[in-house]
Amino acid sequence: MRHGFYGRLLTMAPLGGLFSKEHFLRRSLRMFKLRIIAIVLFLFLQNVAPASAQTPAPAPATRGEQRKTSEPYTGDLSIFDSPGREDRLQIERVMNILGIAPGKAVADIGAGSGWFTVRAARRVGGNGLIYAVDINPEAIRYIDERARKEQLQNVKTILGKPDNPLLPTRSVDAVLLLKTYHEVAQPVTLLRNLHAALRPDAKVGVIDRNGNGEDHGVGRDVVIREAKEAGYKLLEQYDFVKGDKMDYFLIFVPE
Numbered sequence: 615m616r617h618g619f620y621g622r623l624l625t626m627a628p629l630g631g632l633f634s635k636e637h638f639l640r641r642s643l644r645m646f647k648l649r650i651i652a653i654v655l656f657l658f659l660q661n662v663a664p665a666s667a668q669t670p671a672p673a674p675a676t677r678g679e680q681r682k683t684s685e686p687y688t689g690d691l692s693i694f695d696s697p698g699r700e701d702r703l704q705i706e707r708v709m710n711i712l713g714i715a716p717g718k719a720v721a722d723i724g725a726g727s728g729w730f731t732v733r734a735a736r737r738v739g740g741n742g743l744i745y746a747v748d749i750n751p752e753a754i755r756y757i758d759e760r761a762r763k764e765q766l767q768n769v770k771t772i773l774g775k776p777d778n779p780l781l782p783t784r785s786v787d788a789v790l791l792l793k794t795y796h797e798v799a800q801p802v803t804l805l806r807n808l809h810a811a812l813r814p815d816a817k818v819g820v821i822d823r824n825g826n827g828e829d830h831g832v833g834r835d836v837v838i839r840e841a842k843e844a845g846y847k848l849l850e851q852y853d854f855v856k857g858d859k860m861d862y863f864l865i866f867v868p869e
Contacts, residue, residue: 681827681836682826682827682828683796683797683798683799683827683828683832695727695729699729699858700733701857702857702858703821703855703857703858703860704854704855704857705730705733707854708790708819708821708855708863709733709734709737711817711819711850711852711863711865712788712790712817712819712865713787713788713815713817714734714737714738714787714788715737715738716737716738716739716741716742717738717739717741717742718738718742718787718788719738719742719743719744719745719785719786719787719788719813720734720738720742720743720744720745720786720787720788720789720790721744721745721747721779721781721785721786721788721789721790721811722734722744722745722746722747722790722792723747723774723779723789723790723791723794723808724747724748724791724792724793724794724795724797724798725746725747725748725753725757725771726748726750726753726794727753727756727757727760728746728753728756728757728760728761728769729792730790730792731744731746731757731761731769732760732761732764732766732769734790735761735766735768735769736766738768739768740767740768742768743768743769743770744766744768744769744770745770745771745772745779745781745785745786746761746769746770746771746772747771747772747774747779747780747781748771748772748773748774749773749774749775749776751773754771754772754773757769757771758771776798776799776800776804777799777800777803777804777807778803778804778807779804779807779808779811781808781810781811782811783810783811784810784811784812784813785811785813786811786812786813786816787813787815787816787817788816788817788818788819789808789811789812789816789817789818789819790818790819790820790821791818791819791820791821791822792821793821793822793823793830793860794822795820795822795832795837796822796823796825796827796830796831796832797830801837801840801844802840802843802844803844805818805840805841805844805845805846806844806845809844809845809868812868815867816867816868817849817865817866817867818841818846818865818866818867819863819864819865819866820837820841820862820863820864820866821855821860821862821863821864822837822860822861822862823859823860823861823862824861824862831861834851834861834862834864837862837864838864841864841866842869845868845869846866846867846868846869847866847867847868847869848864848865848866849865849866849867850864850865851863851864851865
């Protein structure tokens, strides 16, 4: 005769003694439940523990991740127009090396107060054009007003993006980032986006000082490496800008 589980438990119960059949049945059921719980817990731990052990560690930092940069300047823009700066920086020599001449189109990226913008505008004359690019709306307003006061009609301001100067295609013969590169949060992307704006034989100049990125400077080798990654090659380099507390003047061209 076949018996169910409960039937077997009843037949296993003693006929006499201290425990009744009902008490024995309750005790057996409790033991059965505890055994089931133990089995389920064991199976759970067997599945979870290996999975936890196999969880991959965070990936190491890659070369393409953002490096440290300085906060873009947002203070008094007039401080850039310190007396004697033209001579200390030898700005006329800078423009000669970049090929800035009458009729040329030039981009001043990170134009700030427009210190370089207005000097380049006078150099290229009425047939030339200067794009003053900055991500600070206050700087754009400042340059617009300055160009109006100085009667420079060949200055066009552009409110750019941190990773894109937003220059027209094939619009410039020369570009200068003067004391700006260390503030660029995504330099490789910006330089790549600059490619399309360059005319044949265009030069890109970077004037800055050595530093760790956060101290308003960036290493010369870092600039060269990032420019190469963006598709440029180093054409020339100078250090005559040290008079203005800068360490290097680098000239790049597209590869």
